Amino acid sequence: MVNALTNADLHCHSVVSDGTLTPEALAERAKANGVELWALTDHDEIDGQARALAAARAQGMGYLTGTEISVTFAQQTVHIVGLGFDADNTALAEGLRRTRGGRRERAMEMSDDLAKVGIQGAYEGALKYVGNPELISRTHFARYLVESGVCQETAEVFRKYLTEGKPGYVPHRWARLQDAVQWITDAGGMAVIAHPARYGFTPNEEYALFTEFKAHGGRGVEVVTGSHSSQEAVRYAETALEFGLAASRGSDFHSPTESRIDLGTLPLLPGQLTPVWELLADRIQ
Template sequence: MLSTIGAVSTQHICSNADLHSHSCVSDGTMEPEALAARAKANGVELWALTDHDELAGQARARDAALSLGLPYLTGTEVSVTFAGRVVHIVGLGFDMHNEALREGLHSTRGGRGARAQQMSASLAQVGIKDAYEGALKYVGNPELISRTHFARHLVDSGVCSDIPEVFRRFLTEGKPGFVPHRWAGLGEAVRWITQAGGIAVIAHPARYPFTPTEEYALFTEFKAHGGLAVEVVTGNHSAADVVKYADMALEFSLLASRGSDFHSPTESHTDLGALPDLPGRLTPVWQALQDRVHQP
């Protein structure tokens, strides 16, 4: 059940909001229930599971969170192609049963299997055999096989010492195992989220290798399509990034979000619940989602 919470209680509940994390339903390593327990144990006071292009873990995450007394927002992270790069748009507070959103996410997942087979064939040409079969051992949902699953296989099989090395040597543009994929358009992703009653958020903007002009275009087009928020505090942002994107949130009149982008206890830079606070001059995205919070 969705319930409204008042402004005072919202501020308290959200003093440690973590609105970006991943389970084994996409490319994380933990079950949704285990993530909920970790979030609660780490002091998270409002949580969202945001698996890539997938809603299959939402009911499990919500039910587990509520059983622990942890308020919950629905979430997903949509893969988008913009200016020739992959950009991620987080959706928060939507109706998880919305058919248009479900169909849109299903369509953007569609090419992952063929892409993975091409990645495996490309890796075989540089002497890494059976990478697809190896990656499948790390996949909870075969529809969502990704570069991260290949990376885990290459680390565990001794080809590389850690996941960053895999990406540097094999899985980024220009490297042997990189295969591009046509993701959703920016407008499509924002529309799926907003028409399902949610808010669209630019995820970890500092990660994208855009020129200043391209980045300005991203924010401008995102806002024009109905996007309302940007992640300012994330596990991928430095203190300087936080200052920069706080300024951009104000410049574009965007709400501010906060999320660790947690995937795994051994792989993630930042644990659930371990982020610094949002800068006080910003308006938190959860203030606009009060009536979409699932309450215990």
């Protein structure tokens, strides 16, 4: 039975998008770290869901279907996590397919931009780290730049390259917020704003994000996540209460050597919040 004290990790990535472990290896790692309820949330992709469900069952964990959808809001990329949806929903699958479109062209522009500052062959180098070529991303480029000795670690890559105003940055127009929330809810799932502290919005922009998100049917926000400090967790616990949103918890784990937080090792949610998994109890498999 799930409750507020459940060790739930509802945000992580596999080789199906930009993680380095298979769904099976992630499930094994999550179980070893005490996770009781798990979700694989690959970027703009649900092809790993059947494997993740089978792996969770093999490990004796509860499972919620998951994905992380990239949207453009206030000229920035925002991530919306979907949980507990029907993984066979065709409208969701088609929406994600359209969202993935254009990543190859964007990646080649990134490579050309890096070549102008003396970093050659970045596109081909990044492809070595891609499990799914449709989902080539900045993370794959970052791993190549570390491998080739341009930077010591992926965090350094993002300080010097691939972000706005730096070499290799190419914006991409993602889905609309309304579209992402609708795809998830129409497939029977719950839409959750991922790691809101990461976006650097002004107070007015953030208020607009939460207001519009809820108006479109969004129902949750990540409060405890590998991207949040303890102070930010307190702040977004208050935001969840203010907007009447359920709270989610997820490590955003990508790799044993890159991620700040391991699967299943986050603090528990503050007790006054409603966990998303309590509202999705009938969707847990």
